[in-house]
Amino acid sequence: MSYYPGLIESLVTKNDTKIVYFIMDGLGGLPVDDRRATELEVAVTPNLDELARRSSCGLLVPVAAGVTPGSGPGHFGLFGYDPVENNVGRGVLEAAGIGFPLTDRDVAVRGNFATVDREGKIIDRRAGRLSTEENQRVCKKLRENVKVPGVEVFVETVKEHRLLVVLRGDDLSGDLADTDPQTTGAAPLPVRALKPEAEATARLFQQFVDQAARVLADEPRANMVTLRGFAKHKPYPSIEKRFQLRSLCLANYPMYRGVAFLVGMEIHPVLPDVPSQIRVMKEKWADYDFFFQHAATTDKTGEDGNFEGKVAAIEELDAFVPEILQAKPDVLVITGDHSTPSALSSHSWHPVPVLLHSRYSRIGGATAFNETECARGALGMLPARDLMPLALAHARRLMKFGA
């Protein structure tokens, strides 16, 4: 559908309506060989089906025809950000996931602690999956001992063997190739510039790696650092600035918290489960306009190729729908950020069922909430990027365009 950058922002107005997104990660599926139905079609979902019959349904195309999105583009689209223009590098997403306050002078990269032998060849790419506590101790050692002239160096623990490295300085570039050879028996690759203007930054990161190797030489396991997903940070206009939405993120996984953080949502501390997320949403109902509820079980089971597990995950989430409706959101959207069919054990390009419930929803022909029925819905097939404008419109938060 037509896309006019800046048009929606120019029409946004404030009111006291509430918008809730309930995102079931990787929701869309595929039939497997021996059955003709997808996970969502097999699952018994009385609440979703009943709601679908009173809502506008459709199918979201996360990025473009045939394109399988990562979680970054998947979520950027749902939040009304063009997923290609706003494609975010892994390093930046990792930083955002732990709430590291990046600036526009930063290049961020994901690191792994690894174990190398005397010749410098990797013998364990994850340093024996060292504990998070050990990671913290080693990161502290790096912070105290590694100095790269001309830039500030930040070293942060993520989890287990994973860390974040950020260099802050002038004219840095993120166009650098990964140093992780993705195999054992090989030495880490030197930091290599992918474009001429990244040569200087490559030398700075190489200095970091060389010093880190010296500082960690006496470590029994974490005696090397490999780097992948270099990315220069470009600040995003916030969801509050663009759409006048004070927004609360209720997601537990760093990746999704990261995207929400990048678009300026408030990030609630990690909660044990979806019911807790819904309870917190109700407690904070007056303080925000937009609530981002995220559940990861649908994606994890799909990634595991576990059809029955994904069916069970969907059925479990279905049971929470009445609790969300109790809050009486003016607009409730239920969808996923992409499909993760268990038949593929991975993300896929298939469109994702979506349901938009509000008192101004036109009701189409969908008689249940699944891939086939949503195709008969009033929303048709639409880019994920169009979802937020529709949510704002149904919440009466967009003014008329033109005379």
Add this chain to the structure above:
Amino acid sequence: MSYYPGLIESLVTKNDTKIVYFIMDGLGGLPVDDRRATELEVAVTPNLDELARRSSCGLLVPVAAGVTPGSGPGHFGLFGYDPVENNVGRGVLEAAGIGFPLTDRDVAVRGNFATVDREGKIIDRRAGRLSTEENQRVCKKLRENVKVPGVEVFVETVKEHRLLVVLRGDDLSGDLADTDPQTTGAAPLPVRALKPEAEATARLFQQFVDQAARVLADEPRANMVTLRGFAKHKPYPSIEKRFQLRSLCLANYPMYRGVAFLVGMEIHPVLPDVPSQIRVMKEKWADYDFFFQHAATTDKTGEDGNFEGKVAAIEELDAFVPEILQAKPDVLVITGDHSTPSALSSHSWHPVPVLLHSRYSRIGGATAFNETECARGALGMLPARDLMPLALAHARRLMKFGA
């Protein structure tokens, strides 16, 4: 849908086919609380339903997902003009509505005659809704007595308390704020530039207002002028130039006549009703390629929140369909420029049912003409801007693209 500016124009060819648009303003609707059907679904429309079963049906998105269009963008889209690129200011639309021949050196603005007290505060924003005759007398007085150095001044009666003011000169800007304070008890606001380059134009319009106040000082009611909707005119390429269509507008309301005038249609004098419009179309059948039939009752009843009234308006228009078909148009399009659900008492963002009838129409699954059935139609959901290319194609007026 993909959009390639200039492509359609490069493919246009002439023949003697006839295209008719029958536009029911604000056609799309919503269910209201106590019923599950929209106005169009409740209305008994045997002619539209029968025609839908022999036509390609679909849903038009007037501008973009979630965007509620004014009548200007709504109609620009239907005529094959991008509704955002060609967004037209209120002043220009008002001028076009009375057939004022604007040039590219003009800034136009809508005016109200108002009554102010001795301190200059507005006591009646519409000067007691003075008669059109009185308006004409006062406009003449302004024309004869107000002179602004460096520009030509045009003052035209619109209707009752409404007038049009146009300044014509070099380097004028329309980026000016309204002077109408939209309330009584306050003085009109000074003319204020919204951008630095509009400062000079602001001073010229202020001179107009100051002189008008002096000239009208002895008027009992119309002793002041307020201005809103300043707009610089940018001439549009005509529908004849772009699509080789000699076009006749059969619409009675200034707004729709205005858009048709801006795209270079011939504007027929106002007629008493739709049957007269259809009769004139048949009389002029040989002289034009494209006929724009417009009915406003569907929008007016929707704006009034009158569900039953809108149902009745639709049923009344349904009865005219056989008369239009008698003319044997090669392509008949029936749709609206936007939705005006009586549940909202206003324009809305919801897609609009559309029917395209021709001997080359592919028949889809729509069994009646309404929002739900059109979603099953052969056209799918499409931007309004794509409608004219489809009408031209079905009229065999587009050549093959490429070898």
